[in-house]
Amino acid sequence: MKAKAVLFDLFETLVTEFSDGKRISNRNYDYLELLGLPNEDFKKEWRIRSKARMTGIFPDYPSTIRDILIKRELNCKEESIKFLYEERMREKEIPFREIQPEIIDLLSFLKSKKVSLGLVSNCTEEEVRLWKDSGISKYFDVAIFSYEVGYAKPDERIYKLACHQLKVEPRESIFVGDGGSDELTGAYNIGLTPIQATWFNSYIESNFTKAADPLTLKEMLKDI
Template identity: 65%
Template sequence: MTLMIKAVLFDLFETLITEFSDGKRLSKRDYNYQALLGLSDEEFQKEWQSRSKDRMTGRFPDYPSVIKDIIAKRELEHNDHAIQHLYQKRMEEKMLPFRNIGPEVIHLLTSLKNNKLKLGLVSNCTEEEISEWRHSELAPYFDEVIFSYEVGFAKPDPRIYELACHRLKVEPSEAIFIGDGGSQELEGAHGAGLMAYQAVWFSSFIDSKFTKLVNPSDVLSGDLFSS
């Protein structure tokens, strides 16, 4: 491996961990919004998606605050028990991917660290989605971790990549970013001056112009680390 690159930045969901197995979600997602909040699933999803940016950038500090905002805006009856029940279900759902980490991902991270590369994580996420992070096998491998809700901006905003590089003490031109391509993260990384690659080992449904990596072992190709 020719080390022209000093750091590798990774996306988290559908890159290092996945919420799916054999095309099906690990979680059953058996939320009963109608019974708990008085909203149909369709109505809830519309409200949930309309708050996506504010959720990812920390305007809502946690899941309960989002639900409370939905309740207030829809003039629904406030129910602390329902809110906490939904919060717990959501936490349980988001813990599952961290308990099913593939050995090929661990091998990849181990190899990169053995080759003296700095590792960074850049994830668009909310508080409850990464509650299991600090307990996971992945956490010890990373030199810097950027969670969007903590820093106030999300991919593809160039500032999130620039912040990661700054913390890792590398120039964007000395780093590569690897992600599944959601949220236009590859375009954002490229625009910030990093080399971007699309990880398709979990999912390939996102179309992009970027070089695709079919297996985690493809990251170890010398082509990615030389100019």
């Protein structure tokens, strides 16, 4: 499989927030006690703001919480907001603490092939605080974070921006991701060759080529 560049998704592709199908971190917060909003109502409001969070309309976690509380005509309890923000930042550090050796091996192999590597991630600022200090950032020539650029997968602009910065055409590039946010279809629609990474997340259905583990992907790309 020939290509000049490989673009990767981040969460559930290079790092994971889950183990044995369960989230690693503990999210047993009582939002009714902390914010005055029942847990299910909070989750609903959080989901409604997903795109706005990912595209930087809400610049950080506290601004999202304040917007929820204002729309619900509730008092902004700053101590509770600060507590939840600090807890979320600790939670988002977890995936970067122990990068799987197979991931490091894959990235190292691709760099040895002189292939350009790009990261394209739908994320918010607190989710990638440890990116630069992680064991994998050094392998990447370009890292595109949705909250910084103002658009998120599957918006074609985010893939095009990555390709532009890598100085390659989409048709010369491969995109690897677990398939969340319809990212594989988005990549395919602008000419990238999608490969679905199923080693962390095998629950998303697609008709694209699949790689069951990083070693399999390495073998698929051996002649890149």
